[in-house]
Amino acid sequence: MVNQTSFYKKDLITMLNADEEDQIILFKKSKEITDSLIGNKVHLRGLIEYSNVCIKDCLYCGIQKSNKNTQRYTLSDEEVIQCALYALEHNYGSIAIQSGERTDPLFISKITHLLKGIKKLSNGKLGITLSLGEQTLETYKEWFDAGAHRYLLRIETSNRALYSKIHPNNDLHNFDKRLEALQNIRKAGFQLGTGVMIGLPHQTIGNLADDLLFLKALDVDMVGMGPYIEHFETPLFEARHLLKTPQERLDLTFKMIASLRIIMKDINIVAATALQAIDKIGREKAIRYGANILMPNITPGNFRNNYKLYQDKPCTDENANDCNTCIDARMSMIGSKIGYNEWGDSKHFTNLK
Ligand code: 5AD
Ligand code: FES
Numbered sequence: 001m002v003n004q005t006s007f008y009k010k011d012l013i014t015m016l017n018a019d020e021e022d023q024i025i026l027f028k029k030s031k032e033i034t035d036s037l038i039g040n041k042v043h044l045r046g047l048i049e050y051s052n053v054c055i056k057d058c059l060y061c062g063i064q065k066s067n068k069n070t071q072r073y074t075l076s077d078e079e080v081i082q083c084a085l086y087a088l089e090h091n092y093g094s095i096a097i098q099s100g101e102r103t104d105p106l107f108i109s110k111i112t113h114l115l116k117g118i119k120k121l122s123n124g125k126l127g128i129t130l131s132l133g134e135q136t137l138e139t140y141k142e143w144f145d146a147g148a149h150r151y152l153l154r155i156e157t158s159n160r161a162l163y164s165k166i167h168p169n170n171d172l173h174n175f176d177k178r179l180e181a182l183q184n185i186r187k188a189g190f191q192l193g194t195g196v197m198i199g200l201p202h203q204t205i206g207n208l209a210d211d212l213l214f215l216k217a218l219d220v221d222m223v224g225m226g227p228y229i230e231h232f233e234t235p236l237f238e239a240r241h242l243l244k245t246p247q248e249r250l251d252l253t254f255k256m257i258a259s260l261r262i263i264m265k266d267i268n269i270v271a272a273t274a275l276q277a278i279d280k281i282g283r284e285k286a287i288r289y290g291a292n293i294l295m296p297n298i299t300p301g302n303f304r305n306n307y308k309l310y311q312d313k314p315c316t317d318e319n320a321n322d323c324n325t326c327i328d329a330r331m332s333m334i335g336s337k338i339g340y341n342e343w344g345d346s347k348h349f350t351n352l353k
Helices: 009-016 020-038 077-089 105-121 137-145 160-166 175-187 205-218 235-242 246-263 274-278 282-288 320-325 327-333 347-352
Strands: 041-051 094-099 127-131 150-152 191-194 222-227 268-271
Touching: 009 205, 009 246, 020 246, 041 077, 077 094, 077 105, 094 105, 094 150, 105 127, 105 137, 137 175, 150 222, 160 175, 175 191, 191 205, 205 246, 222 246, 222 274, 246 268, 246 274, 246 282, 268 282, 274 282, 282 327
Parallel strands: 041 094, 094 127, 127 150, 150 191, 191 222, 222 268
Antiparallel strands: none
């Protein structure tokens, strides 16, 4: 079905259009590659949702600054440290700190301070991924020097026109600036991660094939991509009549993951939390089809309800413990196991070094 060495857009479109019968071949191929190059180990990044204060206005996102219904919060230093301790005590190899975007000096220095604190308390044991939006090269360098070593910034869509449609405020959002930020993340020394949303209004299969080619051309180390899920308090909710069904968006995400594994064999691929909002075992299925990273939410329970990027976000009512206890069982159900106490860096990055 697919050419092993070079992937043209038409091959990728065929893969993404695969029907139930053909997708069995796609998933089998992707599983073979995952088994031989990645193995059956899944690595954890304990997700800390640091703050839902955001200066941006992405049309699809529940915590966009124009959503006046969201109660804003920022975790205290103590709460962040407690999350890091939780990750350590539960043998997570890494944490991921995610937040709405802020670029003020106070925020930047606060993150630097927290990173240094976490490095110290874990004796350098915890790997640290950041997902804190578009920053200057100087800021990226400061955070890298403070101890973080992976950075996720989704391009959201590699199609300029679609990017403008879902980020219409040109004063705040600029496609070229986002591309520049991705280059700066790499320049600062980070393992570079990006990704897209799947099933956006107006998005075509051709756009998604281009997204895969974009990820390949950028030669990223990690990818996090998941289905778009409409949020009733956002402007993009108005375009819901254009959407594929949740099941279709889910299936398309699985095909994107499998195709990505085939064209980028040794990168880290996240089984995105948004998958779980559509299918209770969506993340497990994603792992079967090529993903190898899980990001269990370890944010204190009472804040989770306010970090709703989309509706039906899983586990928002539970505390971290409820999520953690079942991970092992869920993984063994699909023949995988957790790489406890390991950073689980992208082999793509370490191989290149
Ligand atoms: N549906 C799915 N994913 C979303 N994100 C934001 N809003 C939504 C939504 N409504 C994703 C974006 C962002 C990441 C943190 O969450 O891709 O980069
Ligand atoms: Fe916060 Fe998009 S709304 S970064």
